[in-house]
Structures are given as structure tokens and as C-alpha cells.
Amino acid sequence: MSTDKKRVQFRAPNRLIDRADALAEVLGEDRTDILVTALREYLRDATHDDALTQEIADAYYEDEITYEQLKALVGAEEAANFRVLKQQLDDDFVDEVADL
Numbered sequence: 001m002s003t004d005k006k007r008v009q010f011r012a013p014n015r016l017i018d019r020a021d022a023l024a025e026v027l028g029e030d031r032t033d034i035l036v037t038a039l040r041e042y043l044r045d046a047t048h049d050d051a052l053t054q055e056i057a058d059a060y061y062e063d064e065i066t067y068e069q070l071k072a073l074v075g076a077e078e079a080a081n082f083r084v085l086k087q088q089l090d091d092d093f094v095d096e097v098a099d100l
Contacts, residue, residue, distance in 0.1 A: 047073050057082050061089065 020034045027034070046052050053074060060070045060082055071079035 043073075047075075053078075061086050 017031070020031050020038075024031050024034045047056070056065070056070065056073050059065045060067070065073075067079065067083060070082060073079075074082070
């Protein structure tokens, strides 16, 4: 995991932050650690959702995200599979247009 960090700022409901603060107190951690862990777990779980994975793939196929972004979201192996499929789809499209 990279040690590079980026400062972010966001607004969240008071109740949610109060819960994060309470958990941080119980665990002896700070709020940032709790929020980073929660975000990391959410992203891990979300990218194992088939519907969301398909949305991510579609975004890649439509050039809305880069290959590096795709790889960061779904992992290197699945990203490589999507890249091959995208190339095949592009080749098929070129063949179809050439046949017209």
C-alpha cells in the first residue's frame, strides 16, 4: 500500500461523525483511521458487486476512466481481462465497419 497521502475534506452528517468519533475512542484510534478503514472496506466490497463491476467496465469501454483507474478499482487481473475484451470489441467494430 502506498504511503503517499492526499488531504481531503468533506461534509458528513453530524450523527455519522459522532459515531466515528465514538468508535475511535473505543478503539483508541483517531477519526481519520476509522474513516480510512471504512472507506477502504466500502471500496473493497463495492468492487465485488457484479452490477457495479459492470458499470466500472462500461466506463472503461466508453473511455470515461483510464486503464490505471480501472486497475485500481478491480485489480490487475480483472483489469487485464477487460482490456483484452475492449480490444476485441474495438477490432470487431472495425471489421463490421470495413464490411459495410
